Amino acid sequence: MKMQNYPRKWRTLYDIQREEGKSITNPDSIRLMKKVQMKGNFKADQFSGFSVKSEPLSRTELGSLGTLMGKDAAMMNNTAYNDWDGKTLKIDTGKLMMSEEDLQNIFKTGDRAEGADKEQIQSMLGMIQIDFDNQLTFDKKIKSIKGQHDWVTKVDDRTVNVKINLQEMLDKNHQFKHQDKEIIIETE
Numbered sequence: 001m002k003m004q005n006y007p008r009k010w011r012t013l014y015d016i017q018r019e020e021g022k023s024i025t026n027p028d029s030i031r032l033m034k035k036v037q038m039k040g041n042f043k044a045d046q047f048s049g050f051s052v053k054s055e056p057l058s059r060t061e062l063g064s065l066g067t068l069m070g071k072d073a074a075m076m077n078n079t080a081y082n083d084w085d086g087k088t089l090k091i092d093t094g095k096l097m098m099s100e101e102d103l104q105n106i107f108k109t110g111d112r113a114e115g116a117d118k119e120q121i122q123s124m125l126g127m128i129q130i131d132f133d134n135q136l137t138f139d140k141k142i143k144s145i146k147g148q149h150d151w152v153t154k155v156d157d158r159t160v161n162v163k164i165n166l167q168e169m170l171d172k173n174h175q176f177k178h179q180d181k182e183i184i185i186e187t188e
Helices: 013-019 027-035 059-069 071-076 100-106 118-127 166-170
Strands: 036-043 046-054 088-092 131-137 142-146 152-156 159-165 182-187
Touching: 013 027, 013 036, 027 036, 027 059, 046 131, 159 166
Parallel strands: none
Antiparallel strands: 036 046, 088 182, 131 159, 142 182, 152 159
């Protein structure tokens, strides 16, 4: 979705797709798209990112969400968060790392069939810092967090922030202070 097309108020993914003229006929896709809401984040009328929230989703629905959201799902990196049973979330930190293809597609512009190549991405990241901020808000209070990673921080008793820094991701020599392979967040 182009930056200027992100709604400023929460809208379902289904409504957004329909307004873009996309035909959705699969009842399962429609049901899932109505559970997911998106909105653009703007600072002084400048696009600064997007937010996504949803009703509780099953593992199967989380897996299907990537296909429905396309490029935006790559930015969310949702497969790292697929292991949720309603009480415990297991984050596979290895899945926070994006593939080269995902990164290229994020920087895809206009009607180009291909995304930017690795050199173009590194050049762009040399000029600006790009972080993907995933704020995970739980209905119930967080009881415990096991494991640590530099990108994962507890904000308050219901919120965890996962801030993925693209420069660190691309830097093969970057040394993380904390880099556990799994973060387990248990709620009450």
